[in-house]
Structure formats: C-alpha cells, structure tokens
Amino acid sequence: MSQIIGNLSQIGGDYDALFCDLWGCLHNGKQPYPAAVSALQQFRRAGGRVCLMTNAPRPNQYVIAQLDRMGVPRDAWDLVVSSGDAAQDAMFAGAVGRKVxxxxxxxxxxxxxxxxxxxxxxxxxxxxxxxxAEGIVATGPFDEANEAPEDYRARLMMARERGLVLLCANPDVVVDMGETRIYCAGALAEFYEELGGQSLYFGKPHPPVYDRARRLMDLGDEARILAVGDGIRTDVKGAQQEGIDCLFVTGGLAAEAFGPDVEDPDEELLREWLATQQMAPRYSIGRLR
Known part of the structure; x- marks a missing residue:
C-alpha cells in the first residue's frame, strides 16, 4: 500500500534529488500552487536538488519562460528537462525523415x-x-480547446497507408488547463497506433528524458532520486520502470477518484484504484506541499 504523507518534508531528507512534474503538481497551466513552490524551496534549502521534468513539447528555455511569466521563483528548482528536448534530438537525428x-x-x-x-x-x-511528408511530428492538436483524436482519423489513416512514423513530443494524453481538460500529443500518438501506425515517444515514462536529466544533473549511480507527479501512466509508470521511488500527487489528473477532499485522499479508495492501475508508488500526497 502506498503510504499517504502530509508534507514532502516528512520524506525529503531521504533523497538527494527530485524529478518533479509541472502540470498538476507545481501549477495548473495558469498559475503556480504556492504550497508546492514552498515545498521545493524547502527541499533545496536542505541540500536537495530539483529537476523539473515535464512532458511539454518545447525546448526547456520556453518552459522556463512560461514559469517566469507565471511567477514561479527560480530558487524552487535547479534544472528543467522537457520531453521537447529529448524529442528534438531524435528529430534532428532523422528519426522521422527531413520533411515532416x-x-x-x-x-x-x-x-x-x-x-x-x-x-x-x-x-x-x-x-x-x-x-x-516523410514522417510526422506531433506536439499537440491543432486546436487544443476543441479537437479530439477522432477528428484526425482520416488523415492518420492516410499516413498509416503511406507507412509514416509519428514522433510524439509529449506523451501526456490529457492535461487540465485551469478547469478545462485538453488532449495532448500522446492521445494522437496512441490513436495512431490503434489505427495500425507506428509512434515514437520521448518523454515520461520513456527512458530518454530520465537519461538526459541524470546526465545534466551529474547524478551518480548511488544518487537517491524521488519522482513526483500526478500522471499514473507517465510519472508513476516512468519511476517504476526506472527503479526509483515515486510520490504520487493524487489531487491532479485523477483527483475525483479519491473522495471529496482533494487535500486528503481516502486511503481505501486510493488502494483500490492503484490496484486497478497495477501501480505501486511508494508514497502518495493530496497536493504537493
């Protein structure tokens, strides 16, 4: 059973570094969560290092600029690694051709x-x-507010018939923009596979983004790393595959599954839900704080 904790400080001293998700953990797409910012600042003051690891399909400098506009202070993190960084490497290496x-x-x-x-x-x-095109690069729908994967059926079936490979720059399926849930590139990539096409993924839960974070943070094999995130199929699955501990933020994408109090998940509901997902994060918390 995942241990429910009240604050990151309860376990923070056991870890050298955090791989912390952004959307749903540090901010809601529009504004930061003050308690989460404070938790990361406290972790760093105690000697820990923070890598903000996001499935944003843009190079990290654009993610940093967005954080600055939101008012996330720079003393809350050390490094930002995006799926866009890892996916860019693959694209420029020619993974899906030169005409996309x-x-x-x-x-x-x-x-x-x-x-x-x-x-x-x-x-x-x-x-x-x-x-x-020789291949496809998906960073998200053309119209995030109104489109769903089904809207792309005809075009993706044409791409499949031509044998085009799709490079997915953001494996997230959905995110919450404020109170609105929108589809991401991961939903398109999965739909393309359902139609018989081939998709390549470069963000969480896939290894390249973790390898990049370890390399840039110069983390040795003995470093104690804690992944923090609200995505069961990205953050939690990725941590499990990487063999690192995870703090599952229940008050994000799956908040409605754990009772009426987003800050205090129901232990029995959490246990049952995690069993259905076949995932076992070491820790869980309502909201990062």
Missing part, C-alpha cells in the same frame, strides 16, 4: 526553429503537407 507534417500549434514553433548547438550543422528539417 507537424500536428500542433504556433506556440510549439520553437521545437523546429530553435536548433540546439549540437545539431547546427545537421540537414534542415522542413515542415510540409501530409502528402509530401
């Missing part, structure tokens, strides 16, 4: 235009129509 059909919005243009130094001399990536 981009599914996503203008806010993700930096994924293509902000070329990392190590890829400065790589052959150019061109965004083209589906008919001309």
């Amino acid at each position: 059909w981009h599914i996503g919005t203008e806010k993700d243009d930096g994924f293509f235009t902000d070329i990392p130094g190590e890829w400065a001399n790589a052959p150019a990536i061109s965004r083209v129509s589906l008919e001309e």
Whole structure:
C-alpha cells in the first residue's frame, strides 16, 4: 500500500534529488500552487536538488519562460528537462525523415526553429503537407480547446497507408488547463497506433528524458532520486520502470477518484484504484506541499 504523507518534508531528507512534474503538481497551466513552490524551496534549502521534468513539447528555455511569466521563483528548482528536448534530438537525428507534417500549434514553433548547438550543422528539417511528408511530428492538436483524436482519423489513416512514423513530443494524453481538460500529443500518438501506425515517444515514462536529466544533473549511480507527479501512466509508470521511488500527487489528473477532499485522499479508495492501475508508488500526497 502506498503510504499517504502530509508534507514532502516528512520524506525529503531521504533523497538527494527530485524529478518533479509541472502540470498538476507545481501549477495548473495558469498559475503556480504556492504550497508546492514552498515545498521545493524547502527541499533545496536542505541540500536537495530539483529537476523539473515535464512532458511539454518545447525546448526547456520556453518552459522556463512560461514559469517566469507565471511567477514561479527560480530558487524552487535547479534544472528543467522537457520531453521537447529529448524529442528534438531524435528529430534532428532523422528519426522521422527531413520533411515532416507537424500536428500542433504556433506556440510549439520553437521545437523546429530553435536548433540546439549540437545539431547546427545537421540537414534542415522542413515542415510540409501530409502528402509530401516523410514522417510526422506531433506536439499537440491543432486546436487544443476543441479537437479530439477522432477528428484526425482520416488523415492518420492516410499516413498509416503511406507507412509514416509519428514522433510524439509529449506523451501526456490529457492535461487540465485551469478547469478545462485538453488532449495532448500522446492521445494522437496512441490513436495512431490503434489505427495500425507506428509512434515514437520521448518523454515520461520513456527512458530518454530520465537519461538526459541524470546526465545534466551529474547524478551518480548511488544518487537517491524521488519522482513526483500526478500522471499514473507517465510519472508513476516512468519511476517504476526506472527503479526509483515515486510520490504520487493524487489531487491532479485523477483527483475525483479519491473522495471529496482533494487535500486528503481516502486511503481505501486510493488502494483500490492503484490496484486497478497495477501501480505501486511508494508514497502518495493530496497536493504537493
């Protein structure tokens, strides 16, 4: 049974570093959670290091700029690693060809235009129509507020018939933008696989993003790492696959499953729900604090 705790400080001293999710843990897409910010600041003051690990489909500098606009103080974290960073590496390495059909919005243009130094001399990536494409890059729906994966059936079936591979820059299926739930690139990638297509994933729960975080933080094999997140299929599954402990934030995506008090999950409901998910985070908490 996952141990329910009231504050990160109860267990923080047992860990050298946190791999902390953003959306649903540190902010709601519009504003930060003050208690979560305070918890990370306290962890760092005690000597711990914080990597904000997000499935945002943009290079980390765009994520940092968003955090700054929200008012998340920089003393709450040491490093930001995004799925966009890992997915960019794969795209510029040619994982889905050099001519790609981009599914996503203008806010993700930096994924293509902000070329990392190590890829400065790589052959150019061109965004083209589906008919001309050698592969697909999905950063999210064209219209996040109104579209669902089913809206892409005809186009994705055409892509499948042509044998195109889809690179998913954000394995999240859904996130909550304030009070509104929206689909992410992960939903499109999964739908494409259901149609018989092939998708490649580079954020949580897949290894490349964890490898990048360890490398950039210079964490040795003996480092004690705690993953913090509200995504059972991304944060918790990723931690389980990486062999690291996890603090599951119940008050995020699955909040309605654990009773009426988002800050105080019902222990029996949590136990039953985790059993159905076949996941066993070491710790759980209503909201990060």
